[in-house]
Amino acid sequence: MRMSALSARTGVPVPTLKYYLREGLLPPGRATSPNQAQYDDSHVDRVTLIKALTEVGGLDLATVGRVLHVIERPEVERLGVLGSAQRALLGAEFVDLDESESRAIPTSRARDWAYRRGWQIDLHDPVLDDLDRAWAACESAGIGVDEERLDAYADAVERIGEIDVASVPPEPRAAVRQVILGTVLVDPVLTALRRLAQQHIAVSRDHRP
């Protein structure tokens, strides 16, 4: 199909498609003349994916680029898939675990908490810095999240993690794809569910005899 048809199929304007091409987010089509190229269903899939990652997942295009790069790495190892995928989302460099183990672990409230909880995670992980920032923001806004409440949240979130991990296929490339897209695209599902669950619970509680 021509670029105009790709635009019609995906709902993404032609200038945006041209931008994706220039940025390397969308592979070039098959050239049919110096000024024309043909696109196929793989381009439709790719554009739909970029659209979902930006519009639903809220990623910027630089992060989308990293995510697409990781999804396409054929050599990625099964072990470390989760960490690598998550770090691509965060914009952090891929961390060599052997190397990272020789670095000192930063001290932080989130790390102390995760260690006490017994979570088997890499304490260098920058997601822990995210948790520190988010936790501190709650406190500074007067939303008291003490360690007991964080543990209660973590109990519930572990159940979510069980569902997530059970859905990851064994084949590495499919696993990376599932982890990254499942992380980015399921977040908004969970966010909407949380708002609805709050309403349901508030109403049930108010009407409790």
Add this chain to the structure above:
Amino acid sequence: MRMSALSARTGVPVPTLKYYLREGLLPPGRATSPNQAQYDDSHVDRVTLIKALTEVGGLDLATVGRVLHVIERPEVERLGVLGSAQRALLGAEFVDLDESESRAIPTSRARDWAYRRGWQIDLHDPVLDDLDRAWAACESAGIGVDEERLDAYADAVERIGEIDVASVPPEPRAAVRQVILGTVLVDPVLTALRRLAQQHIAVSRDHRP
């Protein structure tokens, strides 16, 4: 304190503070001369809150404005606090429930699912449109989220909602503040916890005898 001191205390540059003043996000200080004003701790709190909502909560300034407006409405009713607060975040208008009940309920997959689940929620709620969009994006990216998996997520998220609702104080203004800030600022905490729980569970599973 002068504006330069407010900037130093909060880490927000003076031009940004001036912008907040112009946009009405920050109340004016007490004028001490035609070109000078004094700010106090309430201004520090407000700037810290705007910073948390934008930097951690990821809200744009228009949404921050609506959130601050709702937090300050002294007349808000206890009942409907959750819905009003959530709609302010979504950018939807405040919906009069009597009026909304006379409108037809749109049909959608999320509404069918929520109805079958027995959730006591307003089926006009635009959060359900968010859920529809997020759910469709998962499917179109090949992340299979069937109704069974959505139910499993909802089971876990109900536990999160129980924690959320239990923390809401009875006094209406405090309740609105808690609901809005708890919704916006705890989302990033839960997002970070989900990534860490995934890692912990993946590692535990791989090392299971």
